[in-house]
Amino acid sequence: MDPLKIDLRSWKLFFTLYKLAELGASSRTIKVSTEYLSEKIGASQQTASRHLINLEKMEWIKRTITPEGCLTKITSQGVAELKKLYSELRLIFESAYPPSITLEGVLFSGLGEGAYYVTKEGYRKQFMERLGFDPYPGTLNIKLTTEYDIKSMSELEAYPAIELEGFKDESRTFGPVKCYPAIINNKAKGAVIYALRSHYGSSVLEIISPTFLRSHLKLKDGNKVKVEILISP
Amino acid sequence: MDPLKIDLRSWKLFFTLYKLAELGASSRTIKVSTEYLSEKIGASQQTASRHLINLEKMEWIKRTITPEGCLTKITSQGVAELKKLYSELRLIFESAYPPSITLEGVLFSGLGEGAYYVTKEGYRKQFMERLGFDPYPGTLNIKLTTEYDIKSMSELEAYPAIELEGFKDESRTFGPVKCYPAIINNKAKGAVIYALRSHYGSSVLEIISPTFLRSHLKLKDGNKVKVEILISP
DNA sequence: ATTACTACTCACCGAGTAA
DNA sequence: TTTACTCGGTGAGTAGTAA
Numbered sequence: 001m002d003p004l005k006i007d008l009r010s011w012k013l014f015f016t017l018y019k020l021a022e023l024g025a026s027s028r029t030i031k032v033s034t035e036y037l038s039e040k041i042g043a044s045q046q047t048a049s050r051h052l053i054n055l056e057k058m059e060w061i062k063r064t065i066t067p068e069g070c071l072t073k074i075t076s077q078g079v080a081e082l083k084k085l086y087s088e089l090r091l092i093f094e095s096a097y098p099p100s101i102t103l104e105g106v107l108f109s110g111l112g113e114g115a116y117y118v119t120k121e122g123y124r125k126q127f128m129e130r131l132g133f134d135p136y137p138g139t140l141n142i143k144l145t146t147e148y149d150i151k152s153m154s155e156l157e158a159y160p161a162i163e164l165e166g167f168k169d170e171s172r173t174f175g176p177v178k179c180y181p182a183i184i185n186n187k188a189k190g191a192v193i194y195a196l197r198s199h200y201g202s203s204v205l206e207i208i209s210p211t212f213l214r215s216h217l218k219l220k221d222g223n224k225v226k227v228e229i230l231i232s233p
Numbered sequence: 234m235d236p237l238k239i240d241l242r243s244w245k246l247f248f249t250l251y252k253l254a255e256l257g258a259s260s261r262t263i264k265v266s267t268e269y270l271s272e273k274i275g276a277s278q279q280t281a282s283r284h285l286i287n288l289e290k291m292e293w294i295k296r297t298i299t300p301e302g303c304l305t306k307i308t309s310q311g312v313a314e315l316k317k318l319y320s321e322l323r324l325i326f327e328s329a330y331p332p333s334i335t336l337e338g339v340l341f342s343g344l345g346e347g348a349y350y351v352t353k354e355g356y357r358k359q360f361m362e363r364l365g366f367d368p369y370p371g372t373l374n375i376k377l378t379t380e381y382d383i384k385s386m387s388e389l390e391a392y393p394a395i396e397l398e399g400f401k402d403e404s405r406t407f408g409p410v411k412c413y414p415a416i417i418n419n420k421a422k423g424a425v426i427y428a429l430r431s432h433y434g435s436s437v438l439e440i441i442s443p444t445f446l447r448s449h450l451k452l453k454d455g456n457k458v459k460v461e462i463l464i465s466p
Numbered sequence: 467a468t469t470a471c472t473a474c475t476c477a478c479c480g481a482g483t484a485a
Numbered sequence: 486t487t488t489a490c491t492c493g494g495t496g497a498g499t500a501g502t503a504a
Binding site: 009012043044045046047050224 | 467477480481
C-alpha cells in the first residue's frame with residue numbers, strides 16, 4: 001500500500017480517517033471502540049477493526065488498545081492528509097476559478113518566432129524568476145480544434161495569470177506577456193504563454209517548457225496534445 | 234443506493250465527484266473523456282465510465298456524451314454534497330475544538346433534585362429558547378467511571394457552551410447553568426447540563442431531554458450509557 | 467477516436483468465533 | 486465486555502470487445 005498517494009484503494013480508509021477527525025481525534029486522543037466506530041462509518045465492527053489496523057500501518061493514526069476501546073489519535077501525517085483534501089476543497093469553493101482547465105489540440109510547426117522571443121534576455125529572466133525554469137529556446141504550437149476548447153481558452157483570459165512585464169532593447173519594444181503554468185500530456189511541466197498582441201488568433205496555444213518537448217514527449221506535427229492549465233490561487 | 238447518505242459504499246463514487254470538482258466541473262461544464270478521468274482517479278477507463286454512470290444516476294452530475302468525451306457538470310445537489318464535506322473539515326481545522334466528544338458512564342438514580350430545577354420556569358423558558366425543546370421534568374445521572382471519561386469531562390469546561398442565566402424567584406436565587414447539546418446512546422436528543430455550583434463532583438453528567446429517557450431508551454440503573462456531547466461551532 | 471457492455475478476478479466486507 | 490483472526494460470498498475493478 002503506497003502511503004503517499006491517495007487513490008481509489010486507500011480512499012475508503014481515508015473515509016474512516018475523516019470520521020475519526022470528526023470525533024476529535026485530530027486534536028486529542030479519543031477513546032473509540034471498534035463497535036462505536038463501525039456505527040460512525042456505517043460498516044461492521046470487523047471492518048472498523050481492519051481499518052484501524054490499516055490506518056496504523058499507514059501511520060495515519062497512533063493507537064493504544066485497552067479493554068474498553070482504542071485510545072486513538074491521528075498523527076501529524078494523517079492530519080496533513082486531511083488538510084490536503086481541505087485545502088483542495090477550499091480552492092474549489094472559495095476561489096471563483098476552477099483550479100485547472102484542460103484543453104486539447106493538434107501540434108503544428110510555427111514560424112520559429114517563439115524561439116526568438118523566448119531567448120530574449122528581458123523575458124528569459126522573468127520566466128526563470130516567475131515560473132521557476134529556464135525555457136528551452138522554442139515553443140510548442142497547439143491548434144485548438146473543437147468549439148469547446150476554443151471557448152474554454154477564451155474564458156482563460158478572465159482568470160488570474162502570471163504577468164511578465166514588457167521591456168525595450170536597443171532596437172524595439174517588447175509587450176507584456178501573460179502565462180499560466182501547465183502540464184503537457186499529463187507528464188511534462190511547462191507554461192502557456194499568451195502574448196497580449198499575438199499574431200495567432202485565439203485558437204492557438206503557445207507553450208514553453210524547460211525541455212525540448214517534441215523529443216521529450218516524442219511528439220510530431222499532427223499529434224493530439226493535452227494541456228492542463230493551472231490557474232493560480 | 235441511498236442518494237442522501239454518504240457511507241463506505243458511495244464514498245468511492247464521491248472520490249470521483251471530488252476529482253471532477255478539481256477539474257472545475259463544479260463551476261463550469263467541462264469536457265472529460267473516461268480515459269482522462271481514469272488517470273485522474275487512478276483507475277481504469279471502464280471504472281471511470283461506470284462511476285460517471287452512477288454519479289449521473291445519483292443526480293450528482295449532468296452529462297452529455299459526445300464523440301470527443303463527456304460534457305460534464307456537477308449538479309447543485311452534487312456541489313451540496315461536496316460542500317457538506319468541506320464545512321465539516323472546516324469545523325475540524327478552523328475551530329480549536331473538536332466537533333464532539335463522546336463520554337460513557339453508568340446510569341444511577343439521583344436525589345430527584347434535577348426535576349425540581351428543570352421545572353423552574355426561569356430555567357425552563359431558557360431551555361426551550363436556547364436548546365429548542367421543553368425538558369422532561371427529571372434528569373438522567375451518569376456516573377463516569379474511567380479515567381479517560383473523567384479527564385475528558387474536565388476538558389469540556391474549556392469549550393464554548395450554551396449559557397443560561399441565573400434568576401431569582403420569591404424564595405431564593407438560582408445560579409447560571411452551562412449546557413451542551415448531546416446525543417444519548419446514538420439515538421436520543423438531549424443536553425448535558427453543568428451547574429456552575431453542582432453538588433456532584435466532576436465525575437457526573439446530568440442530562441435533560443424532551444422525553445423520559447429511561448423508558449424511551451429502556452434504561453435501568455447500572456446500564457452503560459453513551460453520551461455524545463456536541464461542541465458549538 | 468469515443469462509451470459502456472459482458473465476463474472474470476480479486477479485494478473487501480461481514481459472520482462466526484477465539485483470546 | 487473488548488480486538489481481530491479465518492473464511493466464504495460478493496461487490497467493485499479490469500480486460501476484452503462491441504457499437
